[in-house]
Amino acid sequence: MKQSILRGTLLSSLALFGAAMAAAPARAGEITFWTWRQEDRAAYTELFNAFTKANPDIHVKFESFAPENYNTIMSTALAGGRGGDVLQSRAYGGLEQVAKAGYLLPLDPATVPELANFPAEALSAETLRADKKVYAIPFASQTLGIFVNNDVFAKAGVKPPETWDQLIAVSKTLKEKGITPIANGTATAWMDEVFAGIFTNPMLGPDFVADILAGKATFEDKRYTAALAKLLELRDYMPQGQTGIDYPTAQQLFLSGRAAMFAGGSFEISNFRKQNPKINMDFIAPPAPTEGAPRYVAKFYDGGYAVNAKSPNQADAVKLVRYMGTKEYGDKFAALLGNISPIKGVVLEDPLLAKVAKLNEVSMPYIMAVYFRYETPTGSELIQNGVQKMMGGTVSPEQVGIDVTQGISRYNAAFQKK
Amino acid sequence: MTGGRQRALWILFLLAPAAITMSVFVVYPLVAAFRFSFYTFNGLRVADFVGLENFIDVLARPPYRAATFAALWHNVIVFLALLIVQNGVAYLIAYALLKALPGHRIHQVIVFLPVVLSAVIVGFLWKLFYHPLFGVVNQALLLVGVNGPPWLGDADTALGSIIFVNAWHWLGFPALIFLAGMQRIPLETMEAARLDGANDAVLLTRIIWPLVAPSATIVFILTFIGSFNWFELPYIMAGLSGAPGGATDVLGLYFYRTAFGTVSSGLQDFGHGSALAVLMFLFIAAFSAVALRVLRRREIEL
Numbered sequence: 251m252k253q254s255i256l257r258g259t260l261l262s263s264l265a266l267f268g269a270a271m272a273a274a275p276a277r278a279g280e281i282t283f284w285t286w287r288q289e290d291r292a293a294y295t296e297l298f299n300a301f302t303k304a305n306p307d308i309h310v311k312f313e314s315f316a317p318e319n320y321n322t323i324m325s326t327a328l329a330g331g332r333g334g335d336v337l338q339s340r341a342y343g344g345l346e347q348v349a350k351a352g353y354l355l356p357l358d359p360a361t362v363p364e365l366a367n368f369p370a371e372a373l374s375a376e377t378l379r380a381d382k383k384v385y386a387i388p389f390a391s392q393t394l395g396i397f398v399n400n401d402v403f404a405k406a407g408v409k410p411p412e413t414w415d416q417l418i419a420v421s422k423t424l425k426e427k428g429i430t431p432i433a434n435g436t437a438t439a440w441m442d443e444v445f446a447g448i449f450t451n452p453m454l455g456p457d458f459v460a461d462i463l464a465g466k467a468t469f470e471d472k473r474y475t476a477a478l479a480k481l482l483e484l485r486d487y488m489p490q491g492q493t494g495i496d497y498p499t500a501q502q503l504f505l506s507g508r509a510a511m512f513a514g515g516s517f518e519i520s521n522f523r524k525q526n527p528k529i530n531m532d533f534i535a536p537p538a539p540t541e542g543a544p545r546y547v548a549k550f551y552d553g554g555y556a557v558n559a560k561s562p563n564q565a566d567a568v569k570l571v572r573y574m575g576t577k578e579y580g581d582k583f584a585a586l587l588g589n590i591s592p593i594k595g596v597v598l599e600d601p602l603l604a605k606v607a608k609l610n611e612v613s614m615p616y617i618m619a620v621y622f623r624y625e626t627p628t629g630s631e632l633i634q635n636g637v638q639k640m641m642g643g644t645v646s647p648e649q650v651g652i653d654v655t656q657g658i659s660r661y662n663a664a665f666q667k668k
Numbered sequence: 669m670t671g672g673r674q675r676a677l678w679i680l681f682l683l684a685p686a687a688i689t690m691s692v693f694v695v696y697p698l699v700a701a702f703r704f705s706f707y708t709f710n711g712l713r714v715a716d717f718v719g720l721e722n723f724i725d726v727l728a729r730p731p732y733r734a735a736t737f738a739a740l741w742h743n744v745i746v747f748l749a750l751l752i753v754q755n756g757v758a759y760l761i762a763y764a765l766l767k768a769l770p771g772h773r774i775h776q777v778i779v780f781l782p783v784v785l786s787a788v789i790v791g792f793l794w795k796l797f798y799h800p801l802f803g804v805v806n807q808a809l810l811l812v813g814v815n816g817p818p819w820l821g822d823a824d825t826a827l828g829s830i831i832f833v834n835a836w837h838w839l840g841f842p843a844l845i846f847l848a849g850m851q852r853i854p855l856e857t858m859e860a861a862r863l864d865g866a867n868d869a870v871l872l873t874r875i876i877w878p879l880v881a882p883s884a885t886i887v888f889i890l891t892f893i894g895s896f897n898w899f900e901l902p903y904i905m906a907g908l909s910g911a912p913g914g915a916t917d918v919l920g921l922y923f924y925r926t927a928f929g930t931v932s933s934g935l936q937d938f939g940h941g942s943a944l945a946v947l948m949f950l951f952i953a954a955f956s957a958v959a960l961r962v963l964r965r966r967e968i969e970l
Binding site for chain 2: 317318319321322325329343344346347348349350351352353435436437438439440443489490491492493494495499619623624625626627628630631634635636638639642644645657660
């Protein structure tokens with residue numbers, strides 16, 4: 251494994267060089283902002299300019315790193331006492347890894363009164379479980395649902411489905427007309443969790459989540475395995491060779507109109523529009539199990555803005571983070587980046603984003619990401635693997651339930667007794 | 669005296685760049701990985717010394733054990749398949765090239781050409797070739813009326829498909845080594861065998877094979893190291909999770925996943941990751957050393 255060790259070390263040393271470079275030219279009144287979102291540079295430049303207008307003595311420098319190595323680079327830099335002054339960080343378990351090591355400054359409502367602008371569940375995504383302190387200002391909530399290509403639906407003469415039976419009926423019609431009903435495949439592991447999260451949520455309902463958290467049920471529960479089993483019905487309406495269809499292919503099938511629906515997250519909206527500005531799409535909640543039953547969308551928080559605990563410009567960094575918690579920032583953020591800011595009172599002028607926000611009123615947590623991404627093996631990796639195998643036909647839904655429960659029981663005492 | 673000292677200093681000076689580069693980029697990471705493998709991590713910070721716990725975890729305790737051995741088993745399959753298929757075909761190609769048939773020079777180039785491509789390019793290229801909707805493999809099969817499977821998506825075909833790509837990519841390398849070995853065999857030996865009535869099959873198995881033993885040793889050892897360090901192709905073609913459902917998981921992917929985590933599912937755990945890396949290093953080093961010794965013994969001088 252010499253090569254991989256070498257690779258890791260090269261990355262780390264690159265990170266340190268990067269950190270050193272970043273630290274070196276820091277002029278008085280300049281702070282750096284670290285992110286994994288290179289594609290958002292223009293938007294952030296605009297946001298930071300607005301900040302500098304209000305705080306003329308503070309300039310913000312934007313620095314981005316490859317998403318897949320961001321955590322490694324950030325943690326290496328932080329371990330060396332360097333790194334950006336303000337750091338974009340993940341939520342839940344991803345935040346905990348960095349915060350637990352003491353690299354981030356806890357945000358106190360006394361010094362950051364803007365924390366009051368956020369709903370409690372948004373703050374809990376950026377709270378360390380051990381000390382109950384908030385470590386980052388949440389930047390966006392994401393909603394999982396179904397993208398619908400309106401033009402394709404109109405052409406086929408069908409309406410977006412509201413119940414499971416309608417979904418199957420609509421899919422049958424689309425398929426007869428030579429259109430792939432659902433664009434998703436199962437080759438990309440993380441998309442399997444998204445796919446399962448979307449379609450199973452309305453069948454599970456908040457009661458199931460409450461039972462799981464209270465230790466009254468495990469993932470072997472009939473409600474859960476029955477919901478997983480329903481996913482198998484969708485295989486007929488996914489692209490041919492769906493086990494070999496990866497995430498980018500699914501996106502392209504939907505964007506090109508070859509497929510009518512795409513199960514995915516609200517984070518796709520701006521990307522989809524960029525790739526096909528002419529697309530006439532809608533975002534709908536997953537179908538209800540029976541007519542009139544609530545159609546829960548899955549919701550989670552993406553991440554937040556944190557302050558480096560060892561930043562030499564901490565006062566300025568806190569000022570920036572406070573600004574990032576204001577309604578003014580939230581409005582701009584939503585308009586520029588096409589994402590839903592969790593800040594209370596933010597106005598969403600984009601009709602599709604406004605629709606997503608409306609769907610959030612009937613939502614459930616994205617179970618594995620919100621509750622079981624703190625320890626190894628994470629609920630996410632277990633369900634991703636399980637659903638991928640189940641959709642490939644090598645294991646049964648019941649077996650997936652057993653595997654997931656067994657994996658999580660390693661750190662969840664409530665699952666061990668059962 | 670001073671001359672000798674100056675000379676020593678001069679040698680030291682010349683060695684320094686290489687020695688420093690090696691220590692910083694090879695020796696230091698190795699030592700660091702050894703150290704990390706004895707510690708737990710609190711988030712991303714080194715926490716407690718735990719002795720051999722990490723090693724026992726990855727070898728003997730759930731959930732690591734099952735993944736470790738599943739990955740190791742896949743590495744074994746990769747090694748055996750490459751050893752027999754890739755190197756076997758390479759051996760035959762080398763013999764065909766040795767015969768210097770018309771056009772053998774151009775064929776030599778063609779066979780070696782994929783070797784110079786980067787694994788990233790080869791991986792992406794073949795991922796497209798295998799694509800269930802647009803891939804040339806299935807479209808070609810469709811022409812003869814066969815509905816091809818989603819090669820990389822089917823648990824039964826995924827690993828084999830990636831192994832095939834590896835063989836396609838690297839075929840030229842063992843072929844060239846074997847060819848060089850065959851060209852070193854004295855012509856009179858071959859002619860004598862021919863006069864005694866040896867046909868191609870006899871020549872290949874009884875005469876050439878023992879005489880290219882040094883080449884075979886190199887090819888065997890390199891195939892072994894390559895198979896157990898396998899990372900690039902499965903990473904590009906199957907992803908970090910060893911899709912579908914771990915059917916293509918190998919030690920390299922498992923190590924990377926454990927140590928560095930993945931964005932949307934796994935956490936970083938340098939302790940267990942380093943333990944895996946150290947075990948892989950020890951296993952490869954030990955097996956290579958033994959294999960080298962055994963294989964060297966069968967090499968003969970003419």
